[in-house]
Amino acid sequence: MNRIDKLFQDKKERVLNVYFTAGYPQLNDTTTILEALETSGADLIEIGIPYSDPIADGPTIQESNGVALENGMTLKVLFNQLKGIRDKVSVPIVLMGYVNPIVQFGVENFCAKCEEVGVDAVILPDLPMFEYLEIYKPMFEKHGLYNIFLITPQTSEARIRQIDENSNGFIYMVSSASTTGAKTSISLDQSDYFARVKNMNLKNPTLIGFGISNAETFDKACENANGAIIGSAFIKAISEEGNLEEKISGFVRSVIG
Amino acid sequence: MKIQVDERGYYGNFGGAFIPEMLYPNIEELRENYEQIVQAPDFQKQFNHLLRDFVGRPTPLYLAERLSEKYGAEIYLKREDLCHTGAHKVNNTVGQILLAQKLGKQKVIAETGAGQHGVATATVCALMGIECIVYMGEVDMARQKPNVERMRILGAEVRPATSGSKTLKDATNEAMRHWINNPTDTHYIIGSVVGPHPYPEMVARFQSVISKEIKAQLLEKKGKENPDYVIACVGGGSNAAGAFYHYYNEEDVQLVAVEAAGLGNHTGESAATTVLGKPGILHGSKTLLMQTEDGQVVEPYSISAGLDYPGIGPVHAHLFETGRAKFYSVTDEEAMKAGVLLSRTEGIIPAVESAHAFAALNQMTFNSSDVVVINLSGRGDKDLETYIKWGKY
């Protein structure tokens, strides 16, 4: 069973998904961050594959991508770092990135590597659904890899249904029309959207992301979905001075209490 | 083999719409509506009226006699440099501003490299009383200062793109991010035949007035519509697509695309995508792309801000792959020399982008009966500083 399905079978509320950029702040922090996040209580972890042109990301994640690339992070390096990770970390791991580095790595090769190291799913915001269904899906399925789709307040009901139909694992609900980290809160005018999606009774669990930064926004998101995703706020927290593990546990504690 | 776009926005292996879900509704709205809007008689009437009375079309097709003599062929210049605002870019912005109005958008954003597209966008926004924000790389703002001030005089806000190489690619990223954050009231006027479907075909169609006019003008002057060669520079490829459009499927016409080789294709300082690029995905389409082995986009270099882009429009990737167009690349030095040559033989100072197209003449051989059309995409006013800095005239 895919670790994500297992997670949502056991835990239907307040699922915390934390994003960090591979290779940031230091090239070899990947396993330290994964272990510290799991120990601190993250239920699911998203590892960002750094890219030179992350158009869906705001300044914080852009900057972490830039630093990670300068540090020498590549997919090859990342897969090497993840070798043996399943001896240490058991929460589901999702890779998030843009499609071009995956294409250059070779999609089939990428999927095989994901399976080999124990990655459970992939989020590629700029991969269109029809390209996924026609070209990528057979390779993803062969290697037990889930593809996570995004929906936004502007996504039509018909398309949400279509996405739900073709999704596995969970659906990533982008909280508002924005790039990552652009808004520091989620506001009341999103409640219509949250209610609309809730009433659709989707077959997949939902996690709300973008604008989740602290306990207050996490709680609010959890009232409307199975949990939430934190990215920019976590990157900011680990950018500060101090011991990496302590910063991570401090941050996670401040969010989930 | 016919050069045309399919319903998914592909030209052969290139194109598509690789966009985050946040932009899906915007792109769908465009895709579903633009053909119908553009084909409607009232749109055509307004568009043609503005092209004639505001832009100054048709632009002349001018027989460059002294240049013809020098190269031993009959060389015509398609005078896009005489368009209002100084380049072909305005053909597209006039079309897109009318489209934005029909779609009920109150705001417009754009990216710009040389500033020509930014100026052309600011111009049509001023004309229609629409709020306008233009993203421009910080490096380009410095090397195209007059255009920055022109945009400001026209009432546009120019926002510096400070990420990456701070040039056209980064300005495009920032414009896309802005659109993600403002999806409902804003239209994004992309300035070349790049971006997600339907942009490449839409922009090419607005620019196709160039080849439509060339055909009519050649018929009048020569009694035939088709020249032997059509030559154009390629940044994203909009002036080339416009000059090629009605010749895509006329096999007797040799299409010639000219890319910027910067300091030389093997110096690491070039923008010649078909020489240095591999298939990849940039700004929403699959195309040829300058990138590292790991799929990171490489920062290009050219003296010309308008050609300083690591990709090309998907239609050009297709024209290259199929061999339908022949691609040349031209260094900074060769282009600047060609710019001065045109100035002195014909009394026309070309934009540095356009000068690249002229420099390709040195790499070609002609028969004296050959009819050659060069798309003179813009004038050199904006590039005075570049000419002065180069200094060898």
Ligand SMILES: Cc1ncc(COP(=O)(O)O)c(C=O)c1O
């Ligand atoms: C005069 C001129 N020619 C050519 C270009 C290159 O663009 P494209 O390849 O889309 O025609 C530009 C871009 O700024 C320009 O200003």
